[in-house]
Amino acid sequence: MSSLRIEANQQAFRRLTEADPVLVDVQRAGDVLPGMTASTVLTAGAPLPWDRYIAAQRKAILFGAIHEGLAATVEEADDKIRAGEIRIGSTHDHGCVGPHTGIYTASMPVFVVEDRKTGARGHCNLFEGDGSPRRLSLGFYDEQIAAQLRFMENVVAPILGEAVRRRGGLALTPIIREALLCGDDGHVRTTAGTMLFTRALLSALLDLDRRADVRRTLDFLEKATYTFLRPWLAADKALIEGLSGLERSSLVTVMSLNCRELAIQVSGLGHEWFRGPHPRFQGTIEGTWFDGSGRTPVPEGWGWFGADSLLAECLGFGGFAGAAAFALQSYYLPGSTQDIVARNLAMYDITVGEHPVYRIPFFDHRGLPTGIDLFRVLETGTMPAINGSIAKMDGTGFTGGVVWPPIECFEAAAAAYRARYGE
Amino acid sequence: MSSLRIEANQQAFRRLTEADPVLVDVQRAGDVLPGMTASTVLTAGAPLPWDRYIAAQRKAILFGAIHEGLAATVEEADDKIRAGEIRIGSTHDHGCVGPHTGIYTASMPVFVVEDRKTGARGHCNLFEGDGSPRRLSLGFYDEQIAAQLRFMENVVAPILGEAVRRRGGLALTPIIREALLCGDDGHVRTTAGTMLFTRALLSALLDLDRRADVRRTLDFLEKATYTFLRPWLAADKALIEGLSGLERSSLVTVMSLNCRELAIQVSGLGHEWFRGPHPRFQGTIEGTWFDGSGRTPVPEGWGWFGADSLLAECLGFGGFAGAAAFALQSYYLPGSTQDIVARNLAMYDITVGEHPVYRIPFFDHRGLPTGIDLFRVLETGTMPAINGSIAKMDGTGFTGGVVWPPIECFEAAAAAYRARYGE
Numbered sequence: 001m002s003s004l005r006i007e008a009n010q011q012a013f014r015r016l017t018e019a020d021p022v023l024v025d026v027q028r029a030g031d032v033l034p035g036m037t038a039s040t041v042l043t044a045g046a047p048l049p050w051d052r053y054i055a056a057q058r059k060a061i062l063f064g065a066i067h068e069g070l071a072a073t074v075e076e077a078d079d080k081i082r083a084g085e086i087r088i089g090s091t092h093d094h095g096c097v098g099p100h101t102g103i104y105t106a107s108m109p110v111f112v113v114e115d116r117k118t119g120a121r122g123h124c125n126l127f128e129g130d131g132s133p134r135r136l137s138l139g140f141y142d143e144q145i146a147a148q149l150r151f152m153e154n155v156v157a158p159i160l161g162e163a164v165r166r167r168g169g170l171a172l173t174p175i176i177r178e179a180l181l182c183g184d185d186g187h188v189r190t191t192a193g194t195m196l197f198t199r200a201l202l203s204a205l206l207d208l209d210r211r212a213d214v215r216r217t218l219d220f221l222e223k224a225t226y227t228f229l230r231p232w233l234a235a236d237k238a239l240i241e242g243l244s245g246l247e248r249s250s251l252v253t254v255m256s257l258n259c260r261e262l263a264i265q266v267s268g269l270g271h272e273w274f275r276g277p278h279p280r281f282q283g284t285i286e287g288t289w290f291d292g293s294g295r296t297p298v299p300e301g302w303g304w305f306g307a308d309s310l311l312a313e314c315l316g317f318g319g320f321a322g323a324a325a326f327a328l329q330s331y332y333l334p335g336s337t338q339d340i341v342a343r344n345l346a347m348y349d350i351t352v353g354e355h356p357v358y359r360i361p362f363f364d365h366r367g368l369p370t371g372i373d374l375f376r377v378l379e380t381g382t383m384p385a386i387n388g389s390i391a392k393m394d395g396t397g398f399t400g401g402v403v404w405p406p407i408e409c410f411e412a413a414a415a416a417y418r419a420r421y422g423e
Numbered sequence: 424m425s426s427l428r429i430e431a432n433q434q435a436f437r438r439l440t441e442a443d444p445v446l447v448d449v450q451r452a453g454d455v456l457p458g459m460t461a462s463t464v465l466t467a468g469a470p471l472p473w474d475r476y477i478a479a480q481r482k483a484i485l486f487g488a489i490h491e492g493l494a495a496t497v498e499e500a501d502d503k504i505r506a507g508e509i510r511i512g513s514t515h516d517h518g519c520v521g522p523h524t525g526i527y528t529a530s531m532p533v534f535v536v537e538d539r540k541t542g543a544r545g546h547c548n549l550f551e552g553d554g555s556p557r558r559l560s561l562g563f564y565d566e567q568i569a570a571q572l573r574f575m576e577n578v579v580a581p582i583l584g585e586a587v588r589r590r591g592g593l594a595l596t597p598i599i600r601e602a603l604l605c606g607d608d609g610h611v612r613t614t615a616g617t618m619l620f621t622r623a624l625l626s627a628l629l630d631l632d633r634r635a636d637v638r639r640t641l642d643f644l645e646k647a648t649y650t651f652l653r654p655w656l657a658a659d660k661a662l663i664e665g666l667s668g669l670e671r672s673s674l675v676t677v678m679s680l681n682c683r684e685l686a687i688q689v690s691g692l693g694h695e696w697f698r699g700p701h702p703r704f705q706g707t708i709e710g711t712w713f714d715g716s717g718r719t720p721v722p723e724g725w726g727w728f729g730a731d732s733l734l735a736e737c738l739g740f741g742g743f744a745g746a747a748a749f750a751l752q753s754y755y756l757p758g759s760t761q762d763i764v765a766r767n768l769a770m771y772d773i774t775v776g777e778h779p780v781y782r783i784p785f786f787d788h789r790g791l792p793t794g795i796d797l798f799r800v801l802e803t804g805t806m807p808a809i810n811g812s813i814a815k816m817d818g819t820g821f822t823g824g825v826v827w828p829p830i831e832c833f834e835a836a837a838a839a840y841r842a843r844y845g846e
Contacts, residue, residue, distance in 0.1 A: 181750040182605045182615050183784070192605050195618040199645055206629075206638055215629055222622055326784035327604040337787050361606070361749035362785070364760050 002423065005375070008249040012267055013353040013371045015242050016315065020116040021235035023170040026161035030106030033094045033123055037106065040087045040094075041065050044102025044306035045258025046273040047090040050081050055393055056139030056305035057259040060101035061088060063141035067149060068105035091308050092254055093271070095241070096123040097233040099309040100137040100391075108149070109157030113172065113234035115242060122237025124230040126152050130223050133391060133398045139305060140395055151216075159217040163204035170200055172235050173357060179228070180358055180368075185325035186232055186317030187309060188332055188387045188400055193228035194221060229309070236315045243267045248421055251352065252372040252413075255310040255384065255405060259303070262310075264409045266374055269416055276408030278304055281390055282334045283401035303393050310386050310403070316355055316370035319385035319402060320347045323362045332400035333387065343385040343402065344369075350376040350384065374417065377410050425846065428798075431672035435690055436776040436794045438665050439738065443539040444658035446593040449584035453529030456517045456546055460529065463510045463517075464488050467525025467729035468681025469696040470513040473504050478816055479562030479728035480682035483524035484511060486564035490572060491528035514731050515677055516694070518664070519546040520656040522732040523560040523814075531572070532580030536595065536657035538665060545660025547653040549575050553646050556814055556821045562728060563818055574639075582640040586627035593623055595658050600780055602651070603791075608748035609655055609740030610732060611755055611810040611823055616651035617644060652732070659738045668693045671844055674775065675795040675836075678733040678807065678828060682726070685733075687832045689797055692839055699831030701727055704813055705757045706824035726816050733809050733826070739778055739793035742808035742825060743770045746785045755823035756810065766808040766825065767792075773799040773807065797840065800833050 030036050041064045043057060053061060061081075062074040070086050071077035080086040091098040096110060102125075104110070110123040128135040129148050136145055164170055175196045182192030198221045205214050221227055240253045249267035256263055263275040312318040322333065323344040329337050341362070347369040348354070354367030372384055388403035417423065453459050464487045466480060476484060484504075485497040493509050494500035503509040514521040519533060525548075527533070533546040551558040552571050559568055587593055598619045605615030621644045628637050644650055663676045672690035679686055686698040735741040745756065746767040752760050764785070770792040771777070777790030795807055811826035840846065 178614075192615060192618075195615075195622060199618060199621070202641055202645070203638070206634075206641070211629075215626070218625055218629070222625070329784055330788055337785050361752055362760050365753055 004248050005250055005423065008246060008268065009251055009352045009371065009373055012243050012246055012249045012251045015118070016239055016371060017353070017356055018117060019239045019242070021113050021172045021238055022116050023111060023164055023172055023231045023234070024114045025112040025164055026109055026157045027112055028106065029096070029104045029108045029110050029123070029125070032110060032112055033096055033104065035089070035094050036104070037087065039070055039085060040089050040106065041068070041070075042089045042091045042094055042096065042098065042102065042104035043258070044091055044098035044100065044308040045256045046261065046263035046275055047088070047093070048258055048260060050088060052260055054259050055303050056391065057101045059139040060103050060136060060305070063136055063139070064103040064105050066141065067136065067146060068107060070105075092256065092265075095121060095237065096125070097237045097308040097311055098125065099229065099233065099307060101139060101306045102308050103136055107153060109153055109161075111231040111234045113231055113238045115238045118242045120238050120241040122234040122239070122241060124234035124237065126157065126230055127224050127226040128152070129220065133395045138391055138395065139393070155213050156217050156220050159205065159208065159210065159213050160201070162208055163201045166207060167201065167204040172231060175200060175228070176232060176235070177357055180321060180324045181361060183325050183327050185321045185328065185387055187229070187312035188318065188389065189325045189328055190227070190229040190232060191225045193232060194225050197228045197231070232317075233309060233311060236311045236317075240311065240314060245270045250374040250417060252314055252374055252384075255314060255386070257304055257307040257310060259306055262405050262409060264405070264413060266413045266417065269413065269420065272416065274409045274413040274416065276406035276412070279386070279406060280404040281388075281401055282404070283390065283399045301392055301394065302390055305391060307388060310388065313384050313386050314372055316351070316358065316368035318387040319343060320351070320369050321360060322385070322387060324360045326362070328387070328400070334401055346382050347385060349380050350382050374410055374413050378414055383407065427671050428673055428846065431669060431691065432674055432775045432794065432796055435666050435669055435672045435674045438541070439662055439794060440776070440779055441540060442662045442665070444536050444595045444661055445539050446534060446587055446595055446654045446657070447537045448535040448587055449532055449580045450535055451529065452519070452527045452531045452533050452546070452548070455533060455535055456519055456527065458512070458517050459527070460510065462493055462508060463512050463529065464491070464493075465512045465514045465517055465519065465521065465525065465527035466681070467514050467521035467523065467731040468679045469684065469686035469698055470511070470516070471681055471683060473511060475683055477682050478726050479814065480524045482562040483526050483559055483728070486559055486562070487526040487528050490559065490564065490569060491530060493528075515679065515688075518544060518660065519548070520660045520731040520734055521548065522652065522656065522730060524562060524729045525731050526559055530576060532576055532584075534654040534657045536654055536661045538661045541665045543661050543664040545657040545662070545664060547657035547660065549580065549653055550647050550649040551575070552643065556818045561814055561818065562816070578636050579640050579643050582628065582631065582633065582636050583624070585631055586624045589630060590624065590627040595654060596780060598623060598651070599655060599658070603744060603747045603781055604784060606748050606750050608744045608751065608810055610652070610735040611741065611812065612748045612751055613650070613652040613655060614648045616655060617648050620651045620654070655740075656732060656734060659734045659740075663734065663737060666690045673797040673840060675737055675797055675807075678737060678809070680727055680730040680733060682729055685828050685832060687828070687836060689836045689840065692836065692843065695839065697832045697836040697839065699829035699835070702809070702829060703827040704811075704824055705827070706813065706822045724815055724817065725813055725820075728814060730811060733811065736807050736809050737795055739774070739781065739791035741810040742766060743774070743792050744783060745808070745810060747783045749785070751810070751823070757824055769805050770808060772803050773805050797833055797836050801837055806830065
């Protein structure tokens with residue numbers, strides 16, 4: 001019955017909005033991710049057979065194996081994957097969120113966020129440093145990239161982890177709330193959040209003995225303005241973990257890209273993936289990349305490389321908070337400010353509630369539109385507006401824009417929902 | 424001729440927008456303010472005869488004299504002021520800007536900002552610490568307030584000064600530009616600016632030997648979110664100093680309140696004050712405080728206490744950048760977001776240009792309306808919208824709102840302009 005669905009969605013909404021996500025640690029992926037092993041490489045998006053991974057995402061997986069010391073060359077890594085000696089896994093199946101290609105190997109550090117209300121945990125790796133597209137997460141690897149990853153593993157992560165533990169954890173809700181007042185959307189802009197995060201940890205950082213490493217960590221945080229996206233996404237994951245398998249709830253709990261498709265999960269349908277083709281894309285630099293069919297004719301040389309970060313939109317951030325982040329107009333998001341406003345306002349039509357703590361100043365402090373209802377998407381025809389990006393495969397370009405997921409995912413999920421619950 | 428006026432105003436606009444304000448030091452007022460002496464107390468607004476200072480502003484002057492050791496009691500301070508042993512001066516005559524009552528004595532620390540283009544300097548004292556209305560600058564004084572002022576003099580200022588000097592100065596334009604993208608208006612919200620300022624100084628701060636004092640300074644900066652207002656205002660003052668006495672320019676270079684009146688200065692008319700009654704006030708907490716006459720019937724117990732910080736609006740900040748700071752809606756600024764937008768847009772009607780570097784994201788990154796033209800104010804009847812505040816005299820309340828200056832100042836200035844330039 002529809003009233004049972006509404007009730008389930010309201011329950012889901014309450015769980016989301018009453019959560020208390022706390023950053024509790026920074027640890028090695030191999031030590032904290034459920035089901036992670038020394039020979040596993042995780043990557044973003046719904047899982048694919050190995051042969052279907054292409055381009056940047058395939059390269060990133062192979063380079064990840066090399067970085068972890070599981071293989072010496074891409075050929076060897078490829079052989080070992082085929083032989084089952086190296087296992088490829090999907091981030092979302094291992095309690096974590098992988099922005100871009102979303103590579104995790106055992107020794108890579110992750111932010112650990114716990115929802116103090118439920119005990120559920122979410123994890124996310126660290127942003128690689130600066131705005132350069134030459135990063136492992138975009139399918140590149142060389143000595144400089146390797147050195148930066150080692151620096152993060154050996155300096156940044158241990159320092160941040162110790163500061164967080166000394167502080168007894170860092171409550172994220174006040175930082176997220178304030179970041180939204182300072183122009184962050186929680187997906188493609190976290191400039192303010194990273195400053196607030198640094199400020200909150202500063203006192204603990206200055207208590208540490210390794211002064212030179214503290215300095216290098218603070219220098220890293222100054223440049224890596226996307227750093228706070230990662231605990232933010234880990235919080236999103238911790239919250240959404242508490243919603244999976246909530247009987248009859250039609251909330252969209254996950255949206256994610258791999259190099260082939262966009263796929264979603266729905267609360268009442270557990271961890272089943274509902275897959276569709278690539279999203280449509282409206283970019284700032286290259287214009288609008290889609291045709292009437294919903295397919296994206298990506299221009300030559302550009303490609304989709306994955307992205308678990310679309311999870312942000314399931315929690316009311318990103319395109320659902322675009323009007324909190326007008327600074328993104330023109331340099332990241334297409335169209336005028338009024339277009340950003342219109343896209344954001346439309347999200348109230350497909351969500352189950354307005355967040356009581358996270359607010360959009362421009363909407364007279366109205367709460368974020370939170371909790372995408374699968375059926376409202378289909379009834380209204382309004383698709384979630386995702387603040388995202390697409391990259392040039394040769395590493396020379398990267399452009400921001402709006403990602404519109406394909407309706408096929410939602411149709412497939414609705415069919416499964418009806419089959420299960422008889423609505 | 425009007426074309427000469429337009430040309431002069433364009434020249435003034437270029438000087439404002441091509442300036443390069445750099446924070447060069449933090450020093451004792453007595454060592455750096457022009458004309459400052461050991462027995463001088465400066466206060467905000469156009470100067471008044473001693474007997475006309477009332478309420479919070481009078482109390483703050485007397486307490487300032489005590490704090491400096493010029494008198495032991497308010498009675499003694501009063502006697503010495505009458506005897507000419509303690510001199511009362513106006514901040515704007517001494518190269519500085521005094522928010523609220525704007526008290527400066529010789530040993531108080533000031534930010535020193537130099538426009539590298541012209542060499543002109545501006546100064547501003549430090550914010551007293553947290554949001555409590557019990558501050559010297561609002562007319563209060565007790566042991567706790569005195570201790571806080573001493574802490575700023577002996578710890579915060581020397582530490583910040585040393586960090587700034589080690590760094591070889593701190594260019595303010597990039598920080599101001601970014602702060603506007605992060606929701607600051609540059610008058611009543613500087614939360615982001617203070618974080619950016621802290622981040623920019625952090626490396627130099629961590630090089631200092633006095634680690635405990637550095638820690639206390641960083642703790643101070645975390646709480647005192649208005650800290651960056653002060654170098655920002657010092658930059659405003661440095662820039663506006665370069666405009667005073669610019670032949671035929673009708674730009675409003677200063678707006679300022681004392682406890683009795685609002686007064687303005689105009690570029691082509693030098694340092695002459697044009698005085699009017701109190702402004703009208705639209706508050707968030709107590710509603711709209713004005714009648715048709717332009718007088719403000721301030722409710723019992725509330726009062727005007729001065730404010731040089733209205734200078735911000737002369738440079739395109741505050742109410743001229745309200746649409747950069749929607750977070751101020753409801754808790755600080757009255758009306759809806761649309762009211763903030765409308766007030767901000769109207770400022771383009773009374774200014775001579777749009778700032779090429781400082782931009783408002785919501786207006787599709789349009790430049791700030793910069794440089795108030797006295798004659799456009801009179802021709803359009805649109806008064807400058809100032810983001811300001813008013814306080815309860817017993818220290819129990821403080822409310823933000825919009826301050827509308829009285830037209831009398833502008834009429835008096837226009838008459839003087841015509842008398843001088845024959846237009």
